[in-house]
Amino acid sequence: MSSKSSTPRRPGRRAMVAAGLVLAVGLGVSTQVSAQASVQAPAKASAAAQRTVSGTTGQAETRVADFYGAYIDAKGDYEAPDATLAKALRKHYLTTDFAERLALWEEQNGVDGVLRAQNVPAKWTVSDNGAAGNGREVVVTLTYGSGGTTQKIKLFVLVERYNRIADIATTTGR
Structure with missing residues (x-):
């Protein structure tokens, strides 16, 4: 039996290993320990712990999910709620007509019209509810x-064909 291997030798690899040993000895053990401590191993995540959020440009439910996620974040920051951001989000996502109607509704009811409450929800879900006129109806729970x-509130959000929110109601308009 021959002791020669058919696998070609890699002379560069032996030099890299030797250089690594020299470097390790030169740095000393304390530097190695701190360097190793600063490198974090990737966390092991179980399949149940992994979450995925996706969306598609132009989809009504993605647009509504983006709005509600950002709006809840702006309103729900307990240390410093960002009223300026919440107002800017309304201006960007709501039609002008609906924003005016919503402001009147809020005056009459004394609660945030987007959330239909005085506080922010602990969680929310968004799902498509199908075509509604020239737009889509999206359900926000x-x-x-x-x-x-816990208490759940189901909202029916009408998104116009140009992806702006034209109405939020507690009953379906379809």
């Missing part, structure tokens, strides 16, 4: 509270 004391 807001969950308030936590643990065993």
